[in-house]
Amino acid sequence: GQNIDQPTEMTATEGAIVQINCTYQTSGFNGLFWYQQHAGEAPTFLSYNVLDGLEEKGRFSSFLSRSKGYSYLLLKELQMKDSASYLCAVLDSNYQLIWGAGTKLIIKP
């Protein structure tokens, strides 16, 4: 079966750095996405990785290792507005998006 694992909840301090991990086992791989979702709102796109390595975009970076079936989302200089759920999703061989359950990130002052 297809499976995506990410921690249920994480807590971090404002101004700090946090890394949210995602491991996946899917039938084929055509890319991995990270989405941010604030409570009561629709998800918004953060990043896309299809090749191994680190993609940096401002305060957010995303890393992928295809051989390990592993990705992480790195958030730097945390702000209170970063409190949200972060969803990892993998595009499988049929170009279907397989979703993780999401990681709820709580930022404390």
Added chain:
Amino acid sequence: GAVVSQHPSWVICKSGTSVKIECRSLDFQATTMFWYRQFPKQSLMLMATSNEGSKATYEQGVEKDKFLINHASLTLSTLTVTSAHPEDSSFYICSANRDREAGELFFGEGSRLTVL
């Protein structure tokens, strides 16, 4: 970026009535749209994939007669919750992609349904 609009944002209805939710891609043609349901503190659950001009593909466990999906044009898909019950109360979100192989989804704002 691409824009997907969903309407209504909030709807409250009585048990037994039907509710229609619209999803429109405003600046691109979406051959495929996706409908999700999300219960509080849970992740998105794909309900069905809506293809323009053909029948929707429903995920296992989703009743096709209860959740009617119509994708009449390349910019509009509708979800009708028929004979709604309180357990259907949820956050319903649609999304669309411009390019099947690109995978990036553009989401509507979501519709919160409360069935009394």
